[in-house]
Amino acid sequence: LVQPYAEMLAQGPRSEVLNEWLAWHRLLFPRNQLYEVLPDTWFAEGKVKLSGFDVVILPVACHLERAFTQQLVEFLRAGGVVIASGAPGLYDQLGRPDGSLLAAAGLSARRESKPGEAWRFSYGAPVNERGWVEAKVGKGSLLLLPSSLAGLKTRDALAERVRAHAVPAAEAPGTTLELLLRALPDGRYLLCALNTSPDAPTTGDVVVRGSFTRVADIDMPRAFPVTAKRAEERTRFRITLDPGGTAYYLLAR
Known part of the structure; x- marks a missing residue:
């Protein structure tokens, strides 16, 4: 712009x-x-x-x-x-x-x-x-x-x-999720997710550009594996966030 x-x-x-x-x-x-x-x-x-x-x-x-x-x-x-x-x-x-x-x-x-x-x-x-x-x-x-x-x-x-x-690096159609994907120095990726609605939870599929073999929720004391599907150089996994909630995910190839 x-x-x-x-x-x-x-x-x-x-x-x-x-x-x-x-x-x-x-x-x-x-x-x-x-x-x-x-x-x-x-x-x-x-x-x-x-x-x-x-x-x-x-x-x-x-x-x-x-x-x-x-x-x-x-x-x-x-x-x-x-x-x-x-x-x-x-x-x-x-x-x-x-x-x-x-x-x-x-x-x-x-x-x-x-x-x-x-x-x-x-x-x-x-x-x-x-x-x-x-x-x-x-x-x-x-x-x-x-x-x-x-x-x-x-x-x-x-x-x-x-x-x-210009396909977004990460998107979640039909949700109120705001997503930010960042590359880390060690080759992994960090995905930050925010539910922008202060009133309602949101659930949906997050689609990330790239084929990642491992996805983990790192909000827990220990990383929690997340089931993900890969197809056509896209990685898809489902998340749910409370109103105003945030979550962080590590993605590795």
């Missing part, structure tokens, strides 16, 4: 970027789709490379570093996925007209909302049945939201689209 530095300066006291950023957080984080927030200036200056990512999200980024916009075009042509809330890269970091990202997709942008209204754009192409405009750029795909993610009725479909290109 890109922090468009110049756009945030241009907006002044308005908070369109922050509001959209929070909308994306509310969509991704409960699904254990962890993400990084990085400023576009870091990419433009070479501190970070797009090749390390599968999906790039632009939250109301009408201003973008010109060098970063060109990197996005190359990222798309190589097969990457870019999802933009609003028209991305209409201007560069100095406010000069750009639009090369949209042009690479054969699109253009027009702001349909009036001053004081919630932002709304059209892109010279029809909105599909899922509520966004999608265009190919080389081997990749550019997805454009005409209005805020918060009002999109097909948010689940968009979340699945992200997941298709």
